[in-house]
Amino acid sequence: MTHEQSWQQCCAQLATVIPDQQFAAWIKPLSAPSWSEDGSTAVLNVPNRFKLDWLRSQYGARITESLSAVVGRPVQVDFMVQKTPARPAQHHSGTHGLRPPVGTPSSQPNTEASAPEPDDAPGAQPAGGNGLSRDTVEADALERSRLNPMLSFETLVTGKANQLARAAAIQVAENPGRSYNPLFIYGGVGLGKTHLMHAVGNALLAQQPGARIRYLQAEQFVSEVVRAYQRKAFEEFKRYYHSLDLLLIDDVQFFAGKDKTQEEFFYAFEALITKRSQIILTSDTYPKELREMDQRLVSRFDSGLTVAIEPPELEMRVAILLRKADAELTTLPEEVAFFVAKNVRSNVRELEGALRKILAYARFSGQDVSISLAKEALKDLLSLQNRQVSVENIQKTVADFYKIKVADMYSKKRPASIARPRQIAMYLAKELTHKSLPEIGELFGGRDHTTVLHAVRKIGQERTKLQELNQQLHVLEQTLKA
């Protein structure tokens, strides 16, 4: 069997397991791979890095499996971004492309092998044509979209913490505007919400280089509304936002209390949903918990699919570290990855920071990466983490934060402006130290342990209901732990 025949058979097999639309969009346009000399690796040429990411992450395993089955031995499948011109003429001979050169009618007998349209995506031009090259179209669209091409499905590590959100995002990328609309992703800081959002955008851009995509942070949207207001340019603003195919807005909790922004966003939302453009939103909390948000918007946010991203568990943290090291072209010994993952637990952004420190340390000191090197590189971080937060420190930090005197932490004064920060400090003392209630009471001017218990319960309950308090507590906790 020739290489071309084996590829055709592979495609035929894939066509039975991959839904028609996806097959037509992703597999059918591929030319037959070129093979390494020893026949162990098949290299598929793809037109750009977006397609490369997507094909590798979504179909790589299936193609490998199918091609191995067809040739009767395990083979590796690799992808390579094709150099321009996008469709080299040698495809009809030599490396046995499935597709005839652009403009040549298909003469392949097999349906899998029949020539696809030069491109399924709107706005794309065949290379060598008189219009803009596909690369230029993509580069322009990428710039306009403000997408970061590094944040793709390919570079996103999957685990229990994000598997639902990722699955939903993949659905959306494959069926924009038709599966879950809007897709609302929520979770704590640095857990990959932004990453997932960009991944959808990048995947869609790979499929449709002409797609009108825009990513922006909620605050930027607020500024644009303000600017449109000042310039009396709402028509233009509307025309732009209402014309998008995919709108990605990050951290929508920042719309809180901004009535005009919410109103404009509501119109854009309605217009986009009606014309089946996709909307993806992220937030630090689920829609019903959003503060100072128009109820019409809250219910719209919840009308598609709402998914959470949780903090990654240990194994996922290890996997993320290994993957990030790999991307930096360094090998991280697994024991070092475990060591870091056990000690840096809060979020992915912090994991990345820790890894960066270790790699920089290794580079500058000329040493290999080991646990002892990691301990040295992360000395500050680890000692800070292990350092017990002291009650005195809590009292000082909380007093500074609420602009009261530290002495008021021990005083008997009762006005709310003082009593409340004091209760907050007691709550944090219970949360962040190992001190008992009576010990804490003692350190707060000799108060009874029931007073401390009351404060701990009260603040604990209120933080689940009051977003602002919760945020203040987050800031205080971060400051104290940092």
Ligand SMILES: Nc1ncnc2c1ncn2[C@@H]1O[C@H](COP(=O)(O)OP(=O)(O)OP(=O)(O)O)[C@@H](O)[C@H]1O
């Ligand atoms: N599962 C993951 N695999 C690989 N990298 C990840 C993963 N999750 C997050 N990251 C990386 O961690 C960093 C922080 O992620 P991201 O900015 O998406 O977080 P976020 O949830 O949007 O946080 P914030 O609320 O602060 O905006 C990014 O560099 C992102 O690429």
